[in-house]
């Protein structure tokens with residue numbers, strides 16, 4: 001518990017430090033949003049709820065020690081990349097990649113640098129920076145949201161030993177956190193990015209079962225194999241036009257009665273009170289498909305592909321939604 005608070009404080013200080021460093025270097029930096037009292041109250045309440053949930057859920061599993069070297073490397077590369085990143089962001093250049101990156105075999109909607117991050121999802125260095133940036137963005141709470149969301153599955157599982165697939169597994173950190181919550185599960189990682197999956201298997205050796213280097217809509221030869229399929233912060237990065245094809249593949253790949261857990265940002269219908277935060281995220285962070293995501297409720301869309309909504313929980317300004325194959 002103390003380590004968790006320490007982690008949040010560390011990311012908060014680093015967040016301030018990264019901004020100070022940008023200012024001192026004269027880099028283009030957007031001002032932080034200013035919230036009124038009612039908006040602050042919404043965020044404070046959501047944070048308190050998450051921490052309470054985390055306190056309860058953390059009793060059911062052991063988390064690993066903090067990897068200090070990985071953390072320092074993440075901060076170091078984030079600072080080294082800051083100038084490129086902020087200049088690209090200021091120019092709103094979402095198609096800027098290093099020369100050696102080949103994009104032709106990726107789905108066309110993916111051939112851009114989400115968040116204006118250097119090399120998008122297509123280099124190992126970007127994977128290291130990605131992990132650190134996500135925790136900086138959420139001020140050290142991303143791992144809490146993930147673990148509480150994963151633990152939310154527990155009452156719906158028949159056994160500790162099950163087969164699972166994470167789609168949009170990226171750098172492997174969200175999958176590693178899933179393995180901490182369910183150490184006996186056999187977990188496959190799916191992502192179109194070969195570089196991110198290679199990174200995941202390098203930094204977390206002997207942790208996962210296998211890599212599936214594909215976009216989810218391309219997963220065709222997989223039949224009734226997985227008991228659980230899940231994703232974290234991925235649905236909002238897949239254009240809604242592809243969701244139907246993705247859900248068809250999930251449906252095929254899940255065993256009868258299998259579970260689908262989607263952990264992602266809340267959407268407009270979840271609460272009007274959080275629209276200001278979704279607006280800020282959208283304004284400050286380059287997310288090309290977030291507009292559509294906000295107005296396409298997962299709770300309505302997913303059941304139209306043969307799933308039943310069985311549970312839902314808010315996690316700060318994100319949510320975990322569980323569906324079952326019927």
Ligand SMILES: C[S@@+](CC[C@H](N)C(=O)[O-])C[C@H]1O[C@@H](n2cnc3c(N)ncnc32)[C@H](O)[C@@H]1O
Pocket residue numbers: 110121134167168169170171174190191192193196214215216217231232233234237238
């Ligand atoms: C925001 S990252 C999420 C990474 C990780 N799950 C986390 O919690 O931080 C989104 C990931 O989804 C992957 N992705 C994008 N489109 C996808 C698709 N159609 N099928 C599977 N993965 C996809 C990207 O390559 C990227 O690694």
